[in-house]
Amino acid sequence: MPKVVSVFRVQLPIKAVWSFMSDRREVGCLFPGCLGVTILDDVDSIWKIRVTFGPFSKTVEMKTHTTVYKEQEQLSWVGQGDHIRMSGDVFVKKIADDITEVTYDMEGHVSGPFSTLQEIVVHEKLKEVKKKFIRNIKNELGWELDES
DSSP states (O other), X not given: OOOEXXXXXXXXXXXXXXXXXXXXXXXXXXXXXXXXXXXXXXXXXXXXXEEEETTEEEEEEEEEEEEEEETTTEEEEEEEETTEEEXXXXXXXXXXXXXXXXXXXXXXXXXXXXXXXXXXXXXXXXXXXXXXXXXXXXXXXXXXXXXX
């Protein structure tokens, strides 16, 4: 499944943006359907997420693991729970002293019976969730400069 990618700029120094984007609790609470984030250690956490597909919904516990942590540069993660596997990357780039560019991508896969059909549904749902998630992040970070 292809990744869904967002690129946007905010009028904040890179240090402030990184501090927010690397805080799993802060960012996790902005993920649509997130009911809470439990930090296990420096690289592992559990996200409790209410997943909704049309009239159906289910609460899923996603165990996430940070795979890359490069201070004020890149944060990558993988997560798995109840036949759903997700991954994501956050890249931050200093454009000016008070302007930071953020690139955020996510990818999701399902396993189990009918996974091919489910992949199509998950891809569409992921685009919708990512759009809301990025909007929530932008609102939390403040003034939006532009979006690619």
